[in-house]
Amino acid sequence: MILSKACEHGIRASLYIAQQSELEERASLKDIAHEIDAPEAFSAKILQELVRHGIINSIQGPKGGFSMSKKSIRELKLIQIIHAIDGDAFEKKCVLGLKKCSETSPCPVHDQFKHIKKDYLNMLQKTNIQKMLTSLNDGISCLKL
Amino acid sequence: MILSKACEHGIRASLYIAQQSELEERASLKDIAHEIDAPEAFSAKILQELVRHGIINSIQGPKGGFSMSKKSIRELKLIQIIHAIDGDAFEKKCVLGLKKCSETSPCPVHDQFKHIKKDYLNMLQKTNIQKMLTSLNDGISCLKL
């Protein structure tokens, strides 16, 4: 279930940036950190990582900031943000920490977990930014508190 | 998905102890650490915690060691071991790290996650030690590698 703090911040930041991009506005680091209630310097690090992975775009200098393309807002999936920040540990890692847990050499809870894991991964693979934005834009959900 | 390393070791240790207890044998720290491939000193700390929570029993001195009652083997659920070591973060924590994420004030992925979380919790609440032991005893699953 549990993602790293960096990943939590990264997803929230992506959503705020997407929201601003829909309004044709760039989001500055300062605004982002404030709107998602995350430390500014740490957010900066995470945003850089997202830029490197092509999740978001950045422009330096005055009037600069971060943005997300309409295409990404439509097509980018939650799992891609997680991969950019936490890598593929989510899919790869055995629940009990075995190095070679697999269908042919399973851990004692492999069978129980595999269904949960499949549904979870499936959800992450089909949940896109746009979907997450709807509840945000409707004021039903929020990014801080 | 992801449990702390302490919790991974703790579950594996509990299973080995249960397995030995079915054979009317006490498990020593040394054996446990070796059989679950975890550091001895760290395992000791985790086992103490499990004893304090009544998950396992311990006896000091020569011929001492750890054991699990038949009743616990039958009735103890996976979630109880997780609670003993990691607390209730699993149930309580919001995926995006919001402090007050709930049905009435959700995060943008609350609705997607709640089904997964429910199934996951449900599984942890009904998976008992005995269930996990069956695949182990049949040689289908293992506790290390």
Place this chain on the structure above:
DNA sequence: TTTATATCGGATTAAAATATCCGATTAACT
């Protein structure tokens, strides 16, 4: 009663995750 063999428990250390700092770079505006 002494000795050997266990776990207990508190203090310390090591490693990883989280977070900060600051100079370099980039680009808009005067």
Place this chain on the structure above:
DNA sequence: AGTTAATCGGATATTTTAATCCGATATAAA
């Protein structure tokens, strides 16, 4: 061109988690 406002990127600091160390305690057996 110079100034200012922004991100970039590498080094450092802090906090949490993981792991170790060692003396105290308990108990079985000689």
